Amino acid sequence: MRKVVKDLNNIPASLVSKEAIDSLQNIIDTKDNSLIKSDIYRGKYLKTDGSKGDEVVEKLAEIYHGKCAYCEERTLIYIEHYRPKGNVQGSRHGGYYWLCYEWSNLLPACHECNKIGGSKGTQFPVSNKHLTHADCLTNNQKINPVKVKAAYLNSKEAPFLLHPEIDEPKEFLAFEIDANKNGVSIIGIDGIGGRGDKAIGICNLNRQPLLLNRLDYINNYVNTEIKKIFAKLSKGSISKEMFREEMKELFQKLDSHKTDEKRTFTLLRWFVMESADNFHKLAISNLPRNEQEVALAFFKAYKNGTL
Ligand SMILES: [Zn+2]
Structure with a gap:
């Protein structure tokens, strides 16, 4: 993992389209995760030659140079919701459904880092408390554009998983030759059970x-x-x-x-x-x-x- 700069003002059109706004309102009103549309968060569009493209995937691939945000291998890009959109493993939190189309919550990840079972899946442990939709509203109950940004949410929740657009991974991660000489492992350097260790565990970054x-x-x-x-x-x-x-x-x-x-x-x-x-x-x-x-x-x- 390394620090990545993403322009949060240059948002893929599909994420701020009328369809996205209407869909999000519907999801929020019903709290029904099944209404989340992958076509919107992937940014499906029709190219001039008639073939289909995925605007968000393409943009993330460009920003991250086709690499996974977590393991840094070149990969087929899957859209990863940093804060899980469905549910949060080990918690009664119903998932951050209101962030399903939020640009700062979308990262490119490989299947191996992102999959359920052994890798990130719906894991999102935090030091403080998982925030809810109500925590991200203005006084008149509208979505507060600042409070849905990953930087704000991280400052409140203190998640263990590093965010490559917010955190400086150099401060949390280092490398060493594996004791069995089978490879180079990644290690946390901010203390046992610190964010480095946890991020490695969540994304299974020491898989063979x-x-x-x-x-x-x-x-x-x-x-x-x-x-x-x-x-x-x-x-x-x-x-x-x-x-x-x-x-x-x-x-x-x-x-x-x-x-x-x-x-x-x-x-x-x-x-x-x-x-x-x-x-x-x-x-x-x-x-x-x-x-x-x-x-x-x-x-x-x-x-x-x-x-
Ligand atoms: Zn990966």
């Missing part, structure tokens, strides 16, 4: 395929590249000066990748390059001790601008 895919990035884009440069030096096919140049070029490449949001696992890419300690633990801990020391010294020099 994710552990392996994160490790695949480390192995293929970082560790293997470093090993190749060391191998060239030990074979004598490059000089010490060329070795220094190649290490520097690799670090520069990794630095450019960490801000390239089109790539998967942006937060992991950032994390590996953030500090010598992170780089050491994640990228080079399987190298021979002397190579670890050299690579670490070069990394520190790179970070200091002296490489």
